[in-house]
Amino acid sequence: MRRRRFVRIQIFLLFAVAALLVGRALIGPSGPDGLVVISDLDDGQLKHEAFSLSLGTGVHISATGSTTSDTALEPLAAYGWILNRETREVVWQMEPSNTRRGKGTLVRTRDSLSLDPGTYDVYFSTYGPTPTARRSVSFLGLRHHWKQDADAWSLSLQPDKDVPVKMLLHEDAQVLAPHTDQTVWSSAPMGRKLRTKIHLFEVIRTTPLNIYAIGELCKGSPCDYGWIEDVKTSEKTWELKWSNTQPAGGWTTNRMFRGTIMLSPGIYRATFEIDRAHAYPDWRANPPFDPAAWGITLGAPDLSAITEFDPWTRRTPLISLIRVPNDDLRSAQFTVNRPTRFIVSALGEISKGGSLYDYGWIENNTSGDRVWEMSREKSQPAPGENKGSNRVETDFIKLLPGTYSLSYQTDGSHAFGDWRNGEPNHSERWGVTLFPFEKTLPSGAFDLLAPSQPGLADLPSSPLPPPSSLGAGERIVNLTRIGNYKHVSAPMHLSRSTQLHIYAIGEISRSGRYDYGWIERADTGETVWKMTLQNTQHAGGVERNRRFDGVISLPQGAYIVYFKTDYAHAFGDFEDDAPDDASHWGITVDRLPN
Numbered sequence: 001m002r003r004r005r006f007v008r009i010q011i012f013l014l015f016a017v018a019a020l021l022v023g024r025a026l027i028g029p030s031g032p033d034g035l036v037v038i039s040d041l042d043d044g045q046l047k048h049e050a051f052s053l054s055l056g057t058g059v060h061i062s063a064t065g066s067t068t069s070d071t072a073l074e075p076l077a078a079y080g081w082i083l084n085r086e087t088r089e090v091v092w093q094m095e096p097s098n099t100r101r102g103k104g105t106l107v108r109t110r111d112s113l114s115l116d117p118g119t120y121d122v123y124f125s126t127y128g129p130t131p132t133a134r135r136s137v138s139f140l141g142l143r144h145h146w147k148q149d150a151d152a153w154s155l156s157l158q159p160d161k162d163v164p165v166k167m168l169l170h171e172d173a174q175v176l177a178p179h180t181d182q183t184v185w186s187s188a189p190m191g192r193k194l195r196t197k198i199h200l201f202e203v204i205r206t207t208p209l210n211i212y213a214i215g216e217l218c219k220g221s222p223c224d225y226g227w228i229e230d231v232k233t234s235e236k237t238w239e240l241k242w243s244n245t246q247p248a249g250g251w252t253t254n255r256m257f258r259g260t261i262m263l264s265p266g267i268y269r270a271t272f273e274i275d276r277a278h279a280y281p282d283w284r285a286n287p288p289f290d291p292a293a294w295g296i297t298l299g300a301p302d303l304s305a306i307t308e309f310d311p312w313t314r315r316t317p318l319i320s321l322i323r324v325p326n327d328d329l330r331s332a333q334f335t336v337n338r339p340t341r342f343i344v345s346a347l348g349e350i351s352k353g354g355s356l357y358d359y360g361w362i363e364n365n366t367s368g369d370r371v372w373e374m375s376r377e378k379s380q381p382a383p384g385e386n387k388g389s390n391r392v393e394t395d396f397i398k399l400l401p402g403t404y405s406l407s408y409q410t411d412g413s414h415a416f417g418d419w420r421n422g423e424p425n426h427s428e429r430w431g432v433t434l435f436p437f438e439k440t441l442p443s444g445a446f447d448l449l450a451p452s453q454p455g456l457a458d459l460p461s462s463p464l465p466p467p468s469s470l471g472a473g474e475r476i477v478n479l480t481r482i483g484n485y486k487h488v489s490a491p492m493h494l495s496r497s498t499q500l501h502i503y504a505i506g507e508i509s510r511s512g513r514y515d516y517g518w519i520e521r522a523d524t525g526e527t528v529w530k531m532t533l534q535n536t537q538h539a540g541g542v543e544r545n546r547r548f549d550g551v552i553s554l555p556q557g558a559y560i561v562y563f564k565t566d567y568a569h570a571f572g573d574f575e576d577d578a579p580d581d582a583s584h585w586g587i588t589v590d591r592l593p594n
Contacts, residue, residue, distance in 0.1 A: 034062070034156030035165055038080065038124045041153040043134060045126045046287055048176075050085070050168040052119040057163040061111045063094050063155040065124075066146040068133050070105050077105075077133060077146045080124040080155040081249070081289055088178055088212065090249070090289045091115065094155075105146040112160070119168070121176065123291070124155050130251060131284040173280065176292035178212055180299065184306055187272040188214075188295035189280035190224065196273040197295065198380055200231075200309040200394060203263045207305035213240050213257045213296040214248050214288050216278050223253070224279055226272035226296040228261075231396040232341065232437070237261065237268070240296070249289030251278070256288065267309050267396075272296045311343045311394060312426075315435040318342075318446060321408045322431035324358070326415045329488045330431065331407040331478060333365065333449040336399045340445045341437035343396055346374045347382055347429045349414055349421075350391045357389070358410040360432030365403040365475030365590075372397050374432070382424035389414075390424040396437065403449070405478040408432045411572065412485070449476070473501075477561045477589035482515070484570045491522065492559040492589060499553050504587040505579055507569055508533050509544040515565040517548075517587035522558035529554075540580030542569075547579070551592065563587045 038047045065079040073096035081093035092113050099107040128134035134147070159165060177188040187197035215224040217240070227239040238261050248256035272295045278284040280294040288294070300306050321330040348358035354376040361373040372395060379393035408431045414420045416430040424430075436446075477490045506515035508531060518530035531548050539547035563586050569575045571585035579585070 034158040036122050036157040036167075037154070038122065038156075039154040041078070041124065041126055042150050043078075043126050043128070043147040045124075046281065046283065046291065047124045049122045050120065050171060050176075051122075052166045052168060053115055053117050053163065054166075055163045056114065056116045058112060058114050058160040060158050060160060061092065061109070061113070061155070063111075063124075064102070064106060064108050064152050065094055065099070066105045066149040066153070067096075067107050068105065068129060068146055070144060073099060073101065073107060075129040075133075076107065077128045077286075078124070078126040078149070078153050079107075080122065082157075083121045083123065083290055085119040085121055085176070086180075087118075088290050088293065091120070093249075093289070102152075104144045104149070106149050106152055122155065122157060123289075124153070125250065125283075125286045126150070126153060127250075127283050127286045129286060134285065173292055177295075178290070178293045178297045182210070182299040182301060182303065184209075184298040184300050184303065185270065185308075186295065186297040187226070187270075188297055189292045190272060190274050190295040191280045192274075192276040192282060194381070195276060196271065196377070196380070199270045199298075200267065201270070201298075202267050202307050202309040202314070203265050203305060204307065205305050206262065206264050207300055207302055208260045209263050209306070210260050210299040210301075211238060211257060211296065212293060212299070213272070214290060214293045215240050215255060215272070215274075215295070216251075216253045217242050217245065217255045218253055223277065224272075224274040224294070226270065228268055228270045231267045231269050237263065250286035251284070253278070254288040256290075269396075270296060270298060311345050311433075311435040312429070315343060315439065317433050317435055318441075319406050319434040319448060320431070321360070321406065322429050322433060323416045324408050324410050324431040325417050326410055327412050327483065327485045328410050328415070329407065329479065329482060329486060331405050331488075331490060333403065333405050333476065333478070333490075334434075335403050335447045335449060336401055336445065337447070338442070338445050339398060339400055340441065341396065341398050343394065343435040343437055344372055344432065345392075345394045345429070345435065346379075346408075346432040347390075347392050347424065347426070348374055348408075348431075349389045349411075350374070350376045350379060351389055352376075356409075358408075358415055358430070360406070360408040362397070362399075362434075363405045363407065363478060365405055365478060366473060368475075371399065371404070384425035384427075385422035386424055389421055392424070403474050403476075405475070406432060406434055407478070409481060409483070411483065473590055473592060475588060475590050477587065479517075479561065479563045480584050480586040480588060481571045482563055482565055482586040483572045484565055484567055486563070486565045486570070488564075488586075489560050489562045492519075492561055494554055494556050494559065494591075497553065497555045499551055499592040501551050501590040501592055502529070502548055502587065503584065503590075504531055504536075504548045504563070505539050505581060505585050506531055506536075506546055506563070506565075507544050508536060508546040514544075515563075515570055515585070517561065517563040519554075519589075520560050520562065522560050528559070541574070541577035544569075545577075545579040547581075561587060561589055 079094035245255035248254040359374040379391035382390035516531040536546035539545040
């Protein structure tokens with residue numbers, strides 16, 4: 001009986017041991033112990049933990065990573081490091097010199113160091129040294145690949161004495177980015193959601209500017225990089241490039257600049273742009289040691305020497321076409337009598353694909369060329385609630401002597417007074433505004449001619465003053481790119497009997513006039529010219545696209561030029577075939593020499 005009982009006990013113990021072994025296999029090996037532990041890793045990850053010390057202490061580190069080769073210790077493919085958040089310096093990193101080979105491609109390290117009081121970020125990356133190293137695997141898996149080490153990857157950190165340690169949990173990217181009491185501006189961390197960040201600032205007096213920038217410099221052309229330019233001269237005063245940078249850790253294309261430049265008084269633009277292929281937090285290969293600093297950070301020991309530049313608070317507008325509602329076109333004409341610098345500020349709607357819905361532009365009236373136009377590439381997301389289409393742009397341009405038109409066009413939805421996709425901050429600026437570059441323009445450098453009127457109710461009740469001297473063939477009215485449901489106008493003053501070249505494209509058929517232009521006397525309302533079926537010719541496309549291209553003479557006096565469209569078939573929404581010259585849907589008037 002005793003022997004049978006003993007056998008039963010043995011069988012029970014065997015089953016118990018087997019159950020424990022099976023359970024251990026299912027659960028996996030126990031994780032490492034420590035105050036800071038990073039484990040449960042897979043390839044293509046960057047894991048992060050953070051802590052702060054109120055007292056200095058020694059710490060012990062145990063880590064397991066991988067190298068790409070089972071015969072060499074470098075390059076490392078999966079490894080960890082510790083970053084001092086205040087100084088942005090790497091205080092410890094796993095590298096070939098402090099590791100020993102394990103089985104296959106595994107590498108292990110046991111190390112210790114002393115840490116001063118402060119905040120520390122602990123990282124572990126498993127992206128591999130290059131995108132190719134991560135993608136490549138041996139044929140049919142016959143040879144071990146470093147990604148197969150994932151179950152063993154870990155890092156643990158343990159203080160060597162009982163000191164107050166505070167774990168920092170659930171921190172967002174902005175907290176991890178480099179910000180101090182000397183920070184002027186930072187674009188970091190730059191990620192896929194925003195391709196370009198721009199900051200305008202004015203240097204009041206000569207001052208040093210500290211620059212900390214991390215980006216990607218590819219062969220042939222930079223991928224993620226930044227620069228600072230003097231907007232007056234368009235010259236770059238600093239640029240992130242291979243010759244002035246050093247390795248930033250991780251993939252060899254990760255480069256870092258940390259230094260100081262001197263800036264003289266003036267207005268500057270700092271820009272950082274990325275290609276979205278390798279940036280925070282989506283990396284193609286191992287990231288830099290300071291991943292949250294991806295971008296550019298500016299600092300100054302004397303913050304009073306540098307101020308953010310906003311033309312709305314630093315300059316007085318010369319022309320302001322703002323508070324523009326839906327389905328509207330505003331235009332103002334001006335002359336420049338000597339080479340002059342200006343600032344253009346615009347707030348409008350541009351889609352992620354670059355489609356222009358509400359936008360501004362400047363056109364040379366003589367050549368018809370656009371010398372400036374709002375764009376997705378040069379604009380920034382407008383602060384405030386929006387879905388990415390509210391855009392703001394501030395640009396600096398130099399105009400040569402000539403006559404120009406400043407214009408702003410809106411479509412049928414989402415404009416001032418009708419915010420369907422979220423209202424931006426300073427929504428009253430919806431439109432385009434022209435400022436002088438200098439606080440005051442030289443006398444006689446600029447003359448405002450005649451801004452177009454937004455509607456019939458706003459027409460002038462008395463003749464406008466004569467414009468400045470206009471050269472031969474100068475454009476004095478420019479109402480083009482007119483969309484559906486528009487009724488636009490522009491005043492025109494003739495100081496003497498004048499020959500005028502009128503070029504107008506609209507929609508006219510035997511059944512009626514739908515989109516057309518005409519000219520009236522400002523004092524009596526008498527129509528002195530109009531588009532008709534008889535005086536126009538086919539403009540290409542559908543037959544009802546009609547064009548007037550001719551010369552008329554008008555006596556001295558004040559006039560108003562009009563163009564009106566109906567509900568369908570106009571610029572931006574041609575329901576049938578468009579005319580050959582669709583961008584001139586509307587009317588232009590050029591003054592010819594006597």
